[in-house]
Amino acid sequence: SKPLGSKVFINGAYQGKTPLEFELPADIYTLEIGHKGYRNYKQQIKIQPGQRLHIQTSLHWAGYKHFIGNPIQVIDDISDLIKP
Numbered sequence: 564s565k566p567l568g569s570k571v572f573i574n575g576a577y578q579g580k581t582p583l584e585f586e587l588p589a590d591i592y593t594l595e596i597g598h599k600g601y602r603n604y605k606q607q608i609k610i611q612p613g614q615r616l617h618i619q620t621s622l623h624w625a626g627y628k629h630f631i632g633n634p635i636q637v638i639d640d641i642s643d644l645i646k647p
Contacts, residue, residue: 565621569598589614598622 564581571578572595578585581596589612597603601622608616 564596564598564604564619566598566601569596569601569622571596594618596620596622601625 567581569581571581571583573587573592575593575595587610589610591607591609593605594608595603595605602625604620604622606618608618610616
């Protein structure tokens, strides 16, 4: 995912941060990927027996309305997002 280190959830349960690889039994799941300051990616996925999925996504910045708090905290949050 872009950005790296985004949180991954399957059916609401935290799985880890990207990049991430794990196995799931065949079924239908709700995949959600999120990162502070970005809009979440959410998709329903259906896994067939023996199937291997490779999912890539680029999250979109949520904009200034995402940040709540005093101006110093907002500046700190934005600075965290633009650090290399």
